[in-house]
Amino acid sequence: MIDIKGVSKVFKGKKEITAVEDVNLQINDGEIYGIVGYSGAGKSTLVRMFNGLETPTTGTVTINDTVMSDLHGKELREKxxxxxxxFQYFNLLWSRTVLQNVTFPLELTHVAKEERQAKAEKLIExxxxxxxxxxxxxxxxxxxQQRVAIARALANDPELLLSDEATSGLDPKTTDEVLELLLKINRELNITIIVITHEMHVIRKICDRMAVMDAGRVVEEGSVFDIFRHPQKEITKQFVSEEETPQLSDTNVVIKELLKQVPTGKIIKLTFHGDQAKLPIISEMLRQFPEIDLNIVDGSIHQTQEGSIGTLYLQLLGDGQEIVDAQDYLHKMRVETEVIRGE
Amino acid sequence: MSSTTGFSSYFHFSQVDWASMWSATGETIWMTVFSLVLVAIIGILLGLLLFETTDSHSLWARLLHWLAAVFVNVFRSIPFIILIVLLLPITKNLVGTIIGPKAALPSLIISAAPFYARMVELAFHEIDHGVIEAAESMGATNTQIIFKVLLPESSPALVSGITVTGISLIGYTAMAGVIGAGGLGNLAYLDGFQASNNTITLVATIVILIIVFIFQTIGDLTVRRIDKRITR
Structure with a gap:
C-alpha cells in the first residue's frame, strides 16, 4: 500500500517553482494506478518521489510502511x-546487449553470474x-527497447513498477502491445503499477483507478470507470472527450453541416455504460416513437477495465413532444443524454 | 657537392645512421606510450572529479571543482616549450635528471593530462542523463554508476580522446627532444638541422608520420569495435 500525505515539492532556483502541491493519494497493492495530466502538471516529479529520486519539500510518501524520505544511503538503495x-526514452545502456541490460540490476545486487543469466533469460522470454x-x-x-526496459525493471522482483510516460514515444500499435504486457505483468506477478501519462487512452486501457493532475495538484481522483462516466472538472472532461471522440472537431463539423442542411431537429449526445452499451436501446426507441427521424452523427464504444462505454451523437427530427418523450424513455433506460443543440 | 642546399639534399640516404634512427624511434614511442598511460589514468580521474563536482550543492564539492578547473585551465594554457623549461627544477627533483627521455615525462604528463581531463568530462556530460537516473532508480551506488555506466557508456569518446591526446603527445615529444629529451625530435634537431643533414630530418619526419598514422588507425578501429550505438 502506498500512502501519499500532503506532498509538495518546491524547486528553489532563480524563481521558485511549485511542481507538486498538497497531493494526497492512496494506492492499493496489486492495482494499476494512472496519473494523467498535461506536461508540466507535476506528474513526473510526483512519481520521482516514490523512489526517492526527488524528496518532498513537505509531506510524506509511505510505501509499505516505509517513509521514503527517512531512508538514506544504503537503505534507500535497497528500497x-x-x-x-x-521511462519514455527507455534509458537502456547502449554498450550492453539485451541480456546484459537485463542482468544490470542483478549485478548491482551482487547476484551470482549463473543465476543472473538464468533470471534474465526468463524475463526476456x-x-x-x-x-x-x-x-x-x-x-x-x-x-x-521498451520491452527490454520492462524486463530490466522486473529483474529484482519489484513490489512496485513506476512507468513514466513509457508509451509516449511509441506508435499506437506498439503502445497497445506494451500496455498489454504491463497488464499481463500486473496480473501474473501481482505487481502494483503506477502509470504516468498524458494519454487518456493508456489510462482507460489498463488502469483500475486514476488521478488527474493540473498545475501540481490532484484535481480529481477515483475509479477509471467513474471518471470516464462522470468527469467533474473541466480538465478531466477535456481528457475524457479527447479519448471518446478523437475527431471531436470533425464531429462538430458534421453537426454544423447537418444543421445547415436540415435546419430543424435536435442534436443530443448519448452515453451508454456497461450493459446498456450491449442492448438494442435505439431500435426499441424508434419502435416506440415511430414519428421520429434519426441521423447518427458520430459514435464510438470503448473498453475500460470495468466495462464498455459507448457514445452516440444523434440528430432527432420530428414532433417536439415526441422527442421529449423519447428522451424520457432513454432516461428511463439509464442512458445519459446531453442536448448539444436545441431545436 | 654541397649537402645542405637543393632538393637533392633530402635524398642522401647513405648519410643516415640507421641504428641511431631506430633508437630515436624507440625513445619517441617509449616517451609517448609511457606518458599516455599516465595521462589516461590522471585524465580520467581528473575528468571524473570535474564531472562529479559539477553543479553540486555542497560547498566542499564546489571548492574542489574550482580547484580542479583552475589546475586544468592553467596547465592547458601554458605553451609546452615554456612548460618544459618552467618545470626543469621539479623534473630534476622527480626523475633526477633533466636530460633524456625520462626527463621529458613530467612535462609531457602535466601538459597533456588536463587536456584529456576536459575531454573526459565532456564525454561524461554527453551520456544521456536518463540512463544515469535509471541506474539510480535501480539502487546503484556512485561507484557502480562510475564503473558500470559512465565509463562503458562513454568508452568510444574516451578512446577517441586518448587517440587525439596521443597524437599531440608525439608532437610534444619532438619538442622535448630539442631541449635534450632524446627521440626523433632530438635526432632531427641535432643530426639533421645542426649538422645540416636534410635527409635525417626527412627520415625522422616520415617515421613520426608513420607513428601518428598507426596511432590514429588503432584508435579508429577500437572506437569502431566498441561503439554499439550505430548498427552496421
Whole structure:
C-alpha cells in the first residue's frame, strides 16, 4: 500500500517553482494506478518521489510502511532495488546487449553470474524477446527497447513498477502491445503499477483507478470507470472527450453541416455504460416513437477495465413532444443524454 | 657537392645512421606510450572529479571543482616549450635528471593530462542523463554508476580522446627532444638541422608520420569495435 500525505515539492532556483502541491493519494497493492495530466502538471516529479529520486519539500510518501524520505544511503538503495522504473526514452545502456541490460540490476545486487543469466533469460522470454538476447539496443525498435526496459525493471522482483510516460514515444500499435504486457505483468506477478501519462487512452486501457493532475495538484481522483462516466472538472472532461471522440472537431463539423442542411431537429449526445452499451436501446426507441427521424452523427464504444462505454451523437427530427418523450424513455433506460443543440 | 642546399639534399640516404634512427624511434614511442598511460589514468580521474563536482550543492564539492578547473585551465594554457623549461627544477627533483627521455615525462604528463581531463568530462556530460537516473532508480551506488555506466557508456569518446591526446603527445615529444629529451625530435634537431643533414630530418619526419598514422588507425578501429550505438 502506498500512502501519499500532503506532498509538495518546491524547486528553489532563480524563481521558485511549485511542481507538486498538497497531493494526497492512496494506492492499493496489486492495482494499476494512472496519473494523467498535461506536461508540466507535476506528474513526473510526483512519481520521482516514490523512489526517492526527488524528496518532498513537505509531506510524506509511505510505501509499505516505509517513509521514503527517512531512508538514506544504503537503505534507500535497497528500497529502490525493490522498485522498477521505466521511462519514455527507455534509458537502456547502449554498450550492453539485451541480456546484459537485463542482468544490470542483478549485478548491482551482487547476484551470482549463473543465476543472473538464468533470471534474465526468463524475463526476456516473458517480455517476448526470446532470440534477441545478444542484440544491442540500437538494433531494436522502440517497442522492443521498451520491452527490454520492462524486463530490466522486473529483474529484482519489484513490489512496485513506476512507468513514466513509457508509451509516449511509441506508435499506437506498439503502445497497445506494451500496455498489454504491463497488464499481463500486473496480473501474473501481482505487481502494483503506477502509470504516468498524458494519454487518456493508456489510462482507460489498463488502469483500475486514476488521478488527474493540473498545475501540481490532484484535481480529481477515483475509479477509471467513474471518471470516464462522470468527469467533474473541466480538465478531466477535456481528457475524457479527447479519448471518446478523437475527431471531436470533425464531429462538430458534421453537426454544423447537418444543421445547415436540415435546419430543424435536435442534436443530443448519448452515453451508454456497461450493459446498456450491449442492448438494442435505439431500435426499441424508434419502435416506440415511430414519428421520429434519426441521423447518427458520430459514435464510438470503448473498453475500460470495468466495462464498455459507448457514445452516440444523434440528430432527432420530428414532433417536439415526441422527442421529449423519447428522451424520457432513454432516461428511463439509464442512458445519459446531453442536448448539444436545441431545436 | 654541397649537402645542405637543393632538393637533392633530402635524398642522401647513405648519410643516415640507421641504428641511431631506430633508437630515436624507440625513445619517441617509449616517451609517448609511457606518458599516455599516465595521462589516461590522471585524465580520467581528473575528468571524473570535474564531472562529479559539477553543479553540486555542497560547498566542499564546489571548492574542489574550482580547484580542479583552475589546475586544468592553467596547465592547458601554458605553451609546452615554456612548460618544459618552467618545470626543469621539479623534473630534476622527480626523475633526477633533466636530460633524456625520462626527463621529458613530467612535462609531457602535466601538459597533456588536463587536456584529456576536459575531454573526459565532456564525454561524461554527453551520456544521456536518463540512463544515469535509471541506474539510480535501480539502487546503484556512485561507484557502480562510475564503473558500470559512465565509463562503458562513454568508452568510444574516451578512446577517441586518448587517440587525439596521443597524437599531440608525439608532437610534444619532438619538442622535448630539442631541449635534450632524446627521440626523433632530438635526432632531427641535432643530426639533421645542426649538422645540416636534410635527409635525417626527412627520415625522422616520415617515421613520426608513420607513428601518428598507426596511432590514429588503432584508435579508429577500437572506437569502431566498441561503439554499439550505430548498427552496421
Amino acid at each position: 529502490r532495488q525493490k522498485m522498477g522504473m521505466i 516473458t517480455v517476448g524477446l526470446k532470440g534477441r538476447e545478444n542484440a544491442y539496443p540500437s538494433e531494436l525498435s522502440g517497442g522492443q
